Amino acid sequence: MGPAELTSRSTPIPGLVLFGLPVHGDHRGWFKENWHRRKMMALGLPDFGPVQNNISFNAKRGTTRGIHAEPWDKFISLASGRIFGAWVDLRQGPTFGRVFHAEMSPMEAIFVPRGVGNAFQTLEDNTAYTYLVNDHWSAAAQADYTFLNLADEDVGLPWPIPLEEAVVSDQDRTHPRLGDVAPMQSRRTLVLGADGQLGKALREEFDGDPTVDFAGRAEFDISAENSYLATDWRKYSTIINAAAFTGVDAAETAEGRTAAWSINATAVSRLARTAVEHSLTLVHVSSDYVFDGTAAVHREDEAPTPLGVYGQSKAAGDAAVAAVPRHYIVRSSWVVGEGRNFVRTMAGLAAKGVAPAVVGDQWGRLTFASDIAAGIRHLITQEAPYGTYNLTSDGEPQSWAQIAQEVYRLCGVDPGKITTISTSEYAKPGMAPRPGNSVLDLSKIKGTGFSPSMSHSRLEAYLRSGTLL
Structure with a gap:
């Protein structure tokens, strides 16, 4: 028939x-x-x-x-x-x-x-x-x-x-x-956590795009059920979650542990359920802290081995997002954005002529928040295969001490003022454990046609402009 x-x-x-x-x-x-x-x-x-x-x-x-x-x-x-x-x-x-x-x-x-x-x-x-x-x-x-x-x-x-x-x-x-006839508008993208470090970079990346809505915590609290109930999800095709608890050391306290799990795990699970219920794409940002840092290079398929509470809560959130049929987990390390960060701290110390001691046995690459935002936009617009993608700056891995020395040099201050110490020497009571190696393999995201910026050139431009690029 x-x-x-x-x-x-x-x-x-x-x-x-x-x-x-x-x-x-x-x-x-x-x-x-x-x-x-x-x-x-x-x-x-x-x-x-x-x-x-x-x-x-x-x-x-x-x-x-x-x-x-x-x-x-x-x-x-x-x-x-x-x-x-x-x-x-x-x-x-x-x-x-x-x-x-x-x-x-x-x-x-x-x-x-x-x-x-x-x-x-x-x-x-x-x-x-x-x-x-x-x-x-x-x-x-x-x-x-x-x-x-x-x-x-x-x-x-x-x-x-x-x-x-x-x-x-x-x-x-x-x-x-x-x-x-008024044409039916395209489904929209909702950026959550839009007032944070990454959220501000996403505002800049999508500036002028009328199909993107931005919500800070006052507009959408990912931990509050009422935020989900009050949102008309038919309007949206994509959620970008830029909200997170990022206090690595604070997460080791009783209050911080509760907050980390509430925001990074429980709330993210609620977002994942929303994405499944409404057939949405969920974009979520992960961290090198889901690894213990023993691998020479961390690939996307490596099993999580978090050392501290922050990393554990992020790994739990990643697992929830991975169950969403349409998901992008974007894993970064050593993020530099608008606000407090390592590079700004070192530049401030250089301006004062301070000679700090900086850890030299933790390795990785910087990730500028604007590059994360650009990478997210690339994955969405190019309709890259769903899954997990590492995204950091490119170039040779560096230690925190080497980055500090480079910041001093770019600021016109003698990099010899930086004293290199070990993690054990730097450790303080209550400090969270850090992965010794945070180098992320970038071949997968490069395979989609996205070229991460070179760390040195991005750092130089960042310091010279005084703003997040």
């Missing part, structure tokens, strides 16, 4: 994919696999995460419904009958107004992305039209629909049964023409 194997073909509307379904029949009737996630994903269907199944039964030939663009994705098929299906791209962008139409029977199915207007006309009595959607319908959601008139002259759909003879609701007859 149908093709021997599942097939798919693209259409002129981006993301609109038509499937041919194998239908097997005999004297008793027929059977088909109407929905097969793995097989259909292999043929171009996104992993859109359906949560609700609806059926529209249409008693009479000529019943016509649409054109409705809804704020979710749909997978449409027929249980009985035939239709003339019509789709119009009503999303903001260069393909706005583009049209595709096709006849469908139980042997076809079609994936309709969010914002693509959908309509159909039944060609047989007793047509059952069924569709999976990836958000739960609610009356409030109708405010986000975009409608187009079935008889729009610019679109010019060739309805097999003239609309004046068709069964059409009064509401569908009164929808606006294409020239009066």
